[in-house]
Amino acid sequence: MAIDITQFHETFFEESFEGLDIMESGLLNLDIGAADNDTVNSIFRAAHSIKGGSATFGFTEVAEFTHGMETLLDEMRDGSRDVTQTSVDTLLQSVDCLREMLGASRDKTPIDAERAAVLKGELEAILASGTSGSEPESTQQASSEPVSEVSASHEGWMIKFTPHHDMLKTGNDPVRMFRELGELGELSVVVDISQLPILNDLDPEESYLSWELTLIANVEIEKVKEIFEWVEDECDFNISEIKGDAPEESAEENVAASAAEKKPASSAPVKPVAAKPAAGAKSTANTDSASIRVSIDKVDALINMVGELVITQSMIGQLDCDFDDFDNSRMEKLRDGLTLLERNTRELQESVMRIRMLPISFAFNRFPRMVHDLCQKLDKKIELKTTGEQTELDKTVMEKIGDPLVHLVRNSIDHGIEMPEERRAANKPETGTIELNAFHKGGNIIIEIKDDGAGFNKDRIKAKAIERELIGKDEHLSDDKIYDLIFQPGFSTAEQLSDISGRGVGMDVVKRNIRELGGSIDVTSEEGNGTTFTIRLPLTLAILDGQLVCVGDEIYITPLVSIVESLQIKKEFVNNIAGQTELYKVREDYIPIVRMHDMFGIDVERKNLEGGLLVVVEGDGKKAGLLVDELLGQQQVVIKSLETNYKRVDGVSGATILGDGTVALILDVDGLIDLSRNPPTPGNKPDNLAREVA
Amino acid sequence: MASILAVDDSASMRQMVSFALKNAGHDVVEAVDGVDGLKAAQANKVSLVITDVNMPNMDGIALIRELRNLPDYKFTPILMLTTESAPHKKQEGKDAGATGWIVKPFDPDQLLATINKVLG
Numbered sequence: 019m020a021i022d023i024t025q026f027h028e029t030f031f032e033e034s035f036e037g038l039d040i041m042e043s044g045l046l047n048l049d050i051g052a053a054d055n056d057t058v059n060s061i062f063r064a065a066h067s068i069k070g071g072s073a074t075f076g077f078t079e080v081a082e083f084t085h086g087m088e089t090l091l092d093e094m095r096d097g098s099r100d101v102t103q104t105s106v107d108t109l110l111q112s113v114d115c116l117r118e119m120l121g122a123s124r125d126k127t128p129i130d131a132e133r134a135a136v137l138k139g140e141l142e143a144i145l146a147s148g149t150s151g152s153e154p155e156s157t158q159q160a161s162s163e164p165v166s167e168v169s170a171s172h173e174g175w176m177i178k179f180t181p182h183h184d185m186l187k188t189g190n191d192p193v194r195m196f197r198e199l200g201e202l203g204e205l206s207v208v209v210d211i212s213q214l215p216i217l218n219d220l221d222p223e224e225s226y227l228s229w230e231l232t233l234i235a236n237v238e239i240e241k242v243k244e245i246f247e248w249v250e251d252e253c254d255f256n257i258s259e260i261k262g263d264a265p266e267e268s269a270e271e272n273v274a275a276s277a278a279e280k281k282p283a284s285s286a287p288v289k290p291v292a293a294k295p296a297a298g299a300k301s302t303a304n305t306d307s308a309s310i311r312v313s314i315d316k317v318d319a320l321i322n323m324v325g326e327l328v329i330t331q332s333m334i335g336q337l338d339c340d341f342d343d344f345d346n347s348r349m350e351k352l353r354d355g356l357t358l359l360e361r362n363t364r365e366l367q368e369s370v371m372r373i374r375m376l377p378i379s380f381a382f383n384r385f386p387r388m389v390h391d392l393c394q395k396l397d398k399k400i401e402l403k404t405t406g407e408q409t410e411l412d413k414t415v416m417e418k419i420g421d422p423l424v425h426l427v428r429n430s431i432d433h434g435i436e437m438p439e440e441r442r443a444a445n446k447p448e449t450g451t452i453e454l455n456a457f458h459k460g461g462n463i464i465i466e467i468k469d470d471g472a473g474f475n476k477d478r479i480k481a482k483a484i485e486r487e488l489i490g491k492d493e494h495l496s497d498d499k500i501y502d503l504i505f506q507p508g509f510s511t512a513e514q515l516s517d518i519s520g521r522g523v524g525m526d527v528v529k530r531n532i533r534e535l536g537g538s539i540d541v542t543s544e545e546g547n548g549t550t551f552t553i554r555l556p557l558t559l560a561i562l563d564g565q566l567v568c569v570g571d572e573i574y575i576t577p578l579v580s581i582v583e584s585l586q587i588k589k590e591f592v593n594n595i596a597g598q599t600e601l602y603k604v605r606e607d608y609i610p611i612v613r614m615h616d617m618f619g620i621d622v623e624r625k626n627l628e629g630g631l632l633v634v635v636e637g638d639g640k641k642a643g644l645l646v647d648e649l650l651g652q653q654q655v656v657i658k659s660l661e662t663n664y665k666r667v668d669g670v671s672g673a674t675i676l677g678d679g680t681v682a683l684i685l686d687v688d689g690l691i692d693l694s695r696n697p698p699t700p701g702n703k704p705d706n707l708a709r710e711v712a
Numbered sequence: 713m714a715s716i717l718a719v720d721d722s723a724s725m726r727q728m729v730s731f732a733l734k735n736a737g738h739d740v741v742e743a744v745d746g747v748d749g750l751k752a753a754q755a756n757k758v759s760l761v762i763t764d765v766n767m768p769n770m771d772g773i774a775l776i777r778e779l780r781n782l783p784d785y786k787f788t789p790i791l792m793l794t795t796e797s798a799p800h801k802k803q804e805g806k807d808a809g810a811t812g813w814i815v816k817p818f819d820p821d822q823l824l825a826t827i828n829k830v831l832g
Contacts, residue, residue, distance in 0.1 A: 021731065021735060023728060023820065026724045026727050026728045026731070029727055032723075063721070067722045069795070070722065070725065070793075070817065074724075074725065075724070187786065188790075188806065189787055189809070189811035198829060223787075248811060248813070
């Protein structure tokens with residue numbers, strides 16, 4: 019019953035990719051010339067594990083490739099080789115290559131053998147040069163050792179075996195070896211007890227016996243020696259061949275001596291990794307459905323909660339449901355039970371949610387490498403600081419926030435941080451700083467990308483915007499508005515376009531991607547002192563704390579995080595602009611009024627504003643007041659995608675099912691605010707949807 | 713059958729070793745590094761220990777040394793998983809008190825053959 023080892027492949031790939039991340043960040047942290055031993059060790063261990071695993075699971079090319087890295091790292095580890103920039107760079111490139119090789123192995127696509135061969139050559143060149151001068155070690159198995167001939171007159175082997183006193187202390191039992199010998203042929207054992215002391219002097223943990231073993235079998239001497247391989251240093255041991263009738267001394271061989279010969283056989287030239295055609299015509303395996311690693315605590319918390327739930331259920335179940343005789347005391351118990359149930363449900367939900375949460379370090383990990391590489395390319399000096407790596411974020415959000423983050427960090431490196439000489443001239447330290455900070459705030463995760471670079475040049479942004487006809491020539495804009503311009507499609511301020519952050523496409527895409535995640539992005543900047551991007555993300559995409567509002571007969575859900583306040587409209591605070599836009603004065607602010615019934619085409623009795631309810635919402639830095647008929651309760655709702663089940667609709671971010679089974683739409687506050695400023699296109703008008711859904 | 717402690721920082725290796733052993737009817741206790749392994753060995757008296765050598769926190773060699781200091785593990789067979797490219801590790805392991813070694817890469821059958829020898 020052979021075991022199918024492919025079942026362990028997924029785990030192997032997962033841990034190997036983790037190992038590569040460890041190697042990468044370790045390599046980036048190495049100080050050239052004065053490398054920290056622990057770091058080198060952890061890099062070595064990761065390479066070692068990948069090599070061991072890939073060899074075990076049959077990824078020979080990966081194993082061969084990793085071998086070179088491992089050897090180099092081993093030499094760095096034991097101090098026989100200095101850590102040089104060249105070797106670190108080569109190792110970093112090898113990490114990339116290895117990542118691709120592993121990815122290709124996982125997806126069953128061909129490996130880029132050429133790149134691997136080139137890097138392997140470079141690694142070997144490093145190994146061949148310099149201090150240690152050690153030969154690449156043999157990867158040959160012991161099977162390549164010379165096999166001694168079994169002579170024609172051979173009958174068997176005579177073995178004299180005297181364990182040293184402490185052999186038993188390594189857990190080696192002579193009986194095991196004898197049993198194994200017995201499997202090779204006919205074995206007779208003669209024990210020599212002459213060294214056995216009297217009982218008083220006997221230490222039961224020591225070995226005093228020796229044996230003469232006669233093995234009549236037609237086997238090679240290697241087979242016999244193999245059985246004693248583990249104890250060759252813990253015993254006196256010699257084998258002689260038995261020929262004809264009498265044992266002959268000529269073939270005697272001393273194991274201790276032969277052990278010395280057993281040094282690695284001269285290395286076979288390492289073959290370049292050959293590209294293997296993909297196994298079968300299978301297209302790239304879909305890794306989206308890949309597994310997620312969950313710490314035991316989280317699972318335990320979940321099991322714990324389920325336990326609580328069961329207890330609560332049995333508690334409610336114990337209430338005898340005879341409703342004719344349902345007195346107050348039972349009513350109270352029922353109410354207690356339901357309260358408990360509500361708490362259990364919420365906690366259970368949180369525990370389940372936590373399973374999907376990963377520390378944001380998953381998204382931050384790639385940046386040290388990126389900063390390192392780009393700095394080399396651009397001759398800039400930048401230090402990357404990260405805080406809050408342990409802040410947890412939903413896996414889906416994490417995957418989608420990666421690219422926008424990369425874009426923003428690249429921008430900071432390319433356009434934000436100045437060249438060292440410019441910085442010196444501006445009385446700043448030569449080394450610029452980019453900070454990545456993650457933290458919780460309210461129901462959101464905040465990610466800050468902060469640089470101490472040149473900051474935005476407002477005049478230049480304005481000039482560009484006028485040139486691109488994004489704003490009018492004489493338009494007066496607040497600072498925030500000016501910074502907002504960079505998120506406009508097709509905007510770029512870099513005078514020289516570079517291949518690092520591209521042609522300024524992107525900022526609008528960045529903003530859109532973040533909006534799609536239910537988040538927002540703000541920017542503040544101070545000329546000469548740097549720029550800060552602040553991304554606000556929801557904790558999870560699956561559940562939302564909502565305020566239920568009523569418009570006519572329809573119920574809508576407003577995300578609680580976006581509600582600033584709710585108030586009753588007083589006529590004197592309403593202003594009309596140009597006869598159509600209605601503004602409401604909230605303290606010092608004027609905010610536009612969004613008539614929900616108009617927006618969604620619902621018939622309502624009350625159409626005048628006086629006395630109506632205004633829910634003040636904020637999204638994307640702008641506020642608006644939603645005119646609704648009634649405020650209902652607050653509750654958590656499970657978000658169902660409208661896009662996958664129907665189609666995207668402006669002003670609506672999704673739908674949910676309420677307790678009574680009816681469908682309610684979840685409002686997209688940012689979208690609504692935009693809609694209130696720019697009238698909707700006919701095809702996508704929310705009221706079409708409201709009718710269809712109704 | 714026997715109760716066996718498998719110590720390896722690599723999840724895939726641990727899974728494979730543990731799966732093969734369980735498949736052969738053994739009880740398996742898993743540990744992720746030397747420190748964890750030592751704790752597990754103290755909590756469960758096992759009749760065989762299989763340990764990787766290169767591990768964080770406490771490596772296999774140190775684990776073997778620690779185990780040999782425990783009265784319960786003075787004579788218990790301890791096998792280490794080594795690679796053929798690290799012959800000096802074998803020696804270090806032997807000096808620390810290892811019974812023997814299994815050379816990586818190995819397949820489940822080789823593993824079982826070796827442990828059957830030791831378990832008798």
